[in-house]
Amino acid sequence: MPSQGSSAPHSGILQRFNSAAAWYAPSALVILGLVVLWQVAVVALNVKEYILPTPWASLKTLQQANYQWVSNFLTTFYAVIGAFVLSAILGVALAVVIVWNQLLLRTVMPVLVLFNTLPKIALAPLFVIWLGYGIWPNIVIGTTIAFFPMVVNTAVGLASAEPEMLDLVRSLNASRWQIYRKIRFPNAVPYIFTGLKLNATMSVTGAIVGEFVASERGLGSLIITGGVTLQTPSIFASLMLISALGLILYGAVVAVENIVAPWAVREDAAK
Amino acid sequence: MYIRQLFAALIAVFAALLVTLPAQAQEKMTLQLNWFHLADHAPIYMALKKGYFAEEKIDLTVVRGAGSADSAKKIDLKQADIGISDAPTIITAISKGADLKIVAVVFDKAGNNIFFKKSAGITKPADLIGKKIAAPPADSHRVLWPAFAALNNIPADKVTMVNVKPEGKQAIVAAGEVDASFDLYTSYAIWEKVLGKGQVGNLLWADYGLPIYGHTYFVNTETITKNPKLIERFLRAVHKGWRDTQMAPAEAIDAMAAAVPGLDRDTLLNTMPQILDLCITDRSRKNGIGWIEPALMAKTLEITFANAKPDKPVKAEDVYTNAFSSRIKPLK
Numbered sequence: 001m002p003s004q005g006s007s008a009p010h011s012g013i014l015q016r017f018n019s020a021a022a023w024y025a026p027s028a029l030v031i032l033g034l035v036v037l038w039q040v041a042v043v044a045l046n047v048k049e050y051i052l053p054t055p056w057a058s059l060k061t062l063q064q065a066n067y068q069w070v071s072n073f074l075t076t077f078y079a080v081i082g083a084f085v086l087s088a089i090l091g092v093a094l095a096v097v098i099v100w101n102q103l104l105l106r107t108v109m110p111v112l113v114l115f116n117t118l119p120k121i122a123l124a125p126l127f128v129i130w131l132g133y134g135i136w137p138n139i140v141i142g143t144t145i146a147f148f149p150m151v152v153n154t155a156v157g158l159a160s161a162e163p164e165m166l167d168l169v170r171s172l173n174a175s176r177w178q179i180y181r182k183i184r185f186p187n188a189v190p191y192i193f194t195g196l197k198l199n200a201t202m203s204v205t206g207a208i209v210g211e212f213v214a215s216e217r218g219l220g221s222l223i224i225t226g227g228v229t230l231q232t233p234s235i236f237a238s239l240m241l242i243s244a245l246g247l248i249l250y251g252a253v254v255a256v257e258n259i260v261a262p263w264a265v266r267e268d269a270a271k
Numbered sequence: 272m273y274i275r276q277l278f279a280a281l282i283a284v285f286a287a288l289l290v291t292l293p294a295q296a297q298e299k300m301t302l303q304l305n306w307f308h309l310a311d312h313a314p315i316y317m318a319l320k321k322g323y324f325a326e327e328k329i330d331l332t333v334v335r336g337a338g339s340a341d342s343a344k345k346i347d348l349k350q351a352d353i354g355i356s357d358a359p360t361i362i363t364a365i366s367k368g369a370d371l372k373i374v375a376v377v378f379d380k381a382g383n384n385i386f387f388k389k390s391a392g393i394t395k396p397a398d399l400i401g402k403k404i405a406a407p408p409a410d411s412h413r414v415l416w417p418a419f420a421a422l423n424n425i426p427a428d429k430v431t432m433v434n435v436k437p438e439g440k441q442a443i444v445a446a447g448e449v450d451a452s453f454d455l456y457t458s459y460a461i462w463e464k465v466l467g468k469g470q471v472g473n474l475l476w477a478d479y480g481l482p483i484y485g486h487t488y489f490v491n492t493e494t495i496t497k498n499p500k501l502i503e504r505f506l507r508a509v510h511k512g513w514r515d516t517q518m519a520p521a522e523a524i525d526a527m528a529a530a531v532p533g534l535d536r537d538t539l540l541n542t543m544p545q546i547l548d549l550c551i552t553d554r555s556r557k558n559g560i561g562w563i564e565p566a567l568m569a570k571t572l573e574i575t576f577a578n579a580k581p582d583k584p585v586k587a588e589d590v591y592t593n594a595f596s597s598r599i600k601p602l603k
Contacts, residue, residue, distance in 0.1 A: 050367040051344065125439045129446050133433065214405075214435045214443065221434045228340050228413060229579070230363055 050230045058236035067222060067234055073241055075218040079135050079207035080245060083142025087199045090143065091150020092192065098151075099158040099184070100176075109155075116148040120206070124213045133214035141213075142206025149198035157191025158184045190264035193257045200249040204242060297330040298501065303351035304336040305486060306437075308531045310539040311377065311457055311546045313523035318512025320526040327504035338437075339411060340364070346491050347371060353494075353505055357411035358484040358568070359575040362590055366581035370492040373568075373591040375506050375561030378549040381485030383412055383419075383476040386462045387444065387451035393472055396423035396479050399430055405444060405452035407437035412453035415476070415483065417578040422480045441465040455485075457549065460541035484571045485549075487591075488561070495592070502595040510560040510599040517547055517601055551601045559598035563591050 035055050041047075042054045049057060062069055094112075098105045124141050131137040161184045169179055211220025219238040226234040257264065304312060315333060318324055324331045336342050339356035346354040347369040361371050385404065387393050393402070396419070406413050413432070420427055433449050440452040445465050454462070462471045477483075488509075490502055516523040520543040528534045554564060569587045576585075 048347070048368045050364065050369065051348070125436055125442070128435075128439060128448070129442050132446075132448050133435075133443075211434070212436065213439065214433055214448075216431060216433055224434050225413070228338065228360075228411075230340055230343070230360075230367055 050232045053233040053236055055236070055240075058233045058240060061231075061233045061237045062241075064234075067237075068217070069237075069241070072217050072219055072222055072238075073245075075135065075215075076207055076211065076220065076242070077245060079138035079142060079210065079218070080203050080249065082135065082139035083146055083203040083206050084199055084249065086139060086143045087147035087150050087203060088196060091147045091195060091199070092154050094147075094151050095154030095158060095188075096180070099155050105155075112148065112151060115144075120145045121209055124209050127210070128214045133210075134216075138207045138210030138215075138218075141210040142203045145206035145209070146199045146202035149202065150192075150195040153191045153195030153198070154188055157188025160191075161187040189261045193253065193261065193264060196253045196257075197250060200253050201246050204246040204249070208242060297325070297328050299330045299332070300353070300501065300505065301332045301334055301351040302505075303334050303342045303345050303354040305339050305342050305355040305357070306337075307335045308527060308534060309457065310524060310542040311486070311550075313520075313527040313539070313543075314512035314516040315509055316512075316527035316530055317516045317519075317523035318508045319530070320522075321512070321515060323508035323511045324505075327508045329501075329504055329508060331505075343369060343371060343489075346489060349491055349493070352501065353488055353490050355486055355488060357414075358487045358571050359411045359414045361487065361489050362572055362575045362585060363414070363579075363581075365590060366576075366583055366585045368583070371489050372492050372495060372589075373487045373489045373563065374495075374502050374595045375488045375510075375597070376484050376563055377486035377488065377561070378484075378546075379552040379555050379562075379564075380477050380549045381481070381483045382455040382457045382545075382549050383415055383481065383483070383485060384454060384456040385451050385474045385476075386454050386458075387472045388466055389470050389472040391450055391472060393451065393474070396420075396425060396474060399451065400425055401429060402450040403431045403433055403448075405435040405440045405449045406432045407435055407440050407453060411485070414579075415481065415574060416453070418574040419476050419479070419481050421577070457542055457546045459545050460538045463541070464538055481574070482567055482570050483574055484563070484567055487563075499595065503597070506561060506595055506597040507599065510597040513550060513560050514599055514601055516543075517551055517603065520544075520547070556601055559596055559600050562596055562598075563593050 039054045039056055042052055061067065094108070098108045120141065123144070127137055127141050131140060158180075165183055166179065169183060174182070207218075208220040208223075211218040212224060215221040215224075219242050222238045223235050226232065226238065302315065312333075315331075319331060334351060336355070339360035342351075342354040342356040343361055343364040345351050347364065353374075355377060358373060358376075361369075361373055365371055385393075385399070391402075393399060406416070416432075417427060419425075420430070433443075435443055435449075435452070440454055441462060442465070443449050444452050456473065456475050459471065459473070462473075488506065494502060512523070521540055524536055524540045524543065528536045528539075550560065555562060558564075565587065568591050572585065572587055572590060
């Protein structure tokens with residue numbers, strides 16, 4: 001029905017905004033409530049600031065220029081984005097390859113599972129020795145953590161195309177490539193987005209793990225320095241920025257999903 | 272029949288209680304270390320082995336640490352009775368409202384130090400200009416560095432600091448990723464193990480004009496008002512341990528290795544000469560092990576706040592007391 005949307009585009013946008021606001025209002029209220037509880041509890045119980053600062057005291061440190069927030073945020077941001085993009089590309093590519101060939105599926109998958117069971121935090125110090133430190137090694141560490149859910153989700157999506165559909169196009173002499181393009185890939189899109197959502201949060205963790213091991217700058221570096229010098233508010237300010245970074249990346253994935261694959265978005269799923 | 276058996280069992284229980292009663296009279300005490308077990312903790316185990324803590328009626332539990340800042344927090348939150356931490360970290364915590372007081376020093380001379388490969392061509396502090404230094408976040412070198420740099424005319428922005436996990440500092444220097452690393456002089460043997468015998472270069476900060484206190488024993492101020500005798504008894508026992516360790520370092524390391532699994536006995540034993548150098552000095556020979564020299568503590572305070580203004584003003588007498596000094600002197 002092509003005429004449906006064009007009659008009143010403004011009210012449509014407004015409606016969407018309203019429904020989005022209604023959707024997010026409860027979670028926003030809960031988060032706000034938790035922050036207020038934190039503030040009130042710390043003040044009421046008279047907790048020393050270096051043990052647990054109030055959210056307000058933590059936010060105020062974001063004004064202090066000596067922490068160089070912008071440059072530290074950007075350092076972490078680049079590592080996170082790098083890990084996210086690399087995981088996405090590697091994950092999808094690897095999934096395509098292993099679903100393409102049964103033998104590869106049987107041989108590569110156990111290796112991937114084995115690799116995923118290794119605690120990356122324990123591996124991170126070795127990465128630093130092998131690759132040095134800085135944004136690139138942090139991207140690699142982030143990728144080792146984030147790409148596994150990408151591979152698994154994409155592979156499941158590619159492999160779970162309806163068998164009847166596959167039989168049908170095979171009987172029509174579709175090439176393997178055509179099957180991928182027309183059947184498997186569209187079927188995998190929702191799975192890929194699930195993988196991307198996991199990837200978004202895990203890339204953040206990965207980049208911070210790298211910074212904990214060795215770094216000159218970045219939010220992870222600020223957390224470590226804040227811990228030693230007992231500047232606890234700066235630790236919480238860094239954590240707030242890291243959470244914001246994770247939320248924005250996650251939100252971006254959801255937004256793209258809404259545009260690219262609106263049919264895959266289910267109202268009851270996490271937005 | 273049953274009653275007789277029951278009686279026998281009861282008597283056995285009473286007998287067991289009688290045997291354990293003297294042990295019950297011992298006061299439980301927890302010592303929070305600054306770090307995982309290193310050779311400078313061996314004297315504690317020497318004292319345990321020789322029964323000095325039992326003599327003082329202390330049932331001591333030793334808990335491994337996760338850095339000076341962490342120990343300071345734990346003592347402030349009363350999760351342990353006495354702790355070991357770097358003096359500048361405790362002083363910083365006190366300025367942030369922690370209820371702490373230093374009751375003795377572990378080392379009379381601070382072990383703050385920089386290690387590097389001998390081939391790096393570093394022979395004096397000025398050679399560090401333009402270099403990359405690994406700065407493990409869990410110790411006080413970073414706090415003290417600005418003062419040390421200023422004393423030696425090193426512009427702060429001419430040296431790059433790299434945050435490194437403490438366990439990785441030797442490897443990152445060995446791999447050539449950085450030129451040098453902050454680490455206590457007491458770790459000399461560990462560096463020699465990684466870089467090779469005769470390949471380790473170092474600058475001990477105390478030799479280049481940084482008179483400061485490092486590791487100290489400290490307590491919550493509440494312990495000072497509520498149980499001052501406990502502090503006195505602890506220090507007497509632990510300093511007897513140090514006194515005996517000087518005479519028999521291997522025995523002390525063996526005592527620790529027997530109690531703590533996974534220690535590299537030989538490397539630890541090799542670090543003992545440096546550790547004893549820092550602990551047993553002319554000052555400790557004169558005033559007793561652990562004695563706090565007022566002028567040196569005042570200097571430590573000054574250096575701690577040279578580059579970072581305290582949140583609230585701190586006076587030297589707020590920071591330490593010699594009231595519990597054991598006065599136990601080294602034998603040589």
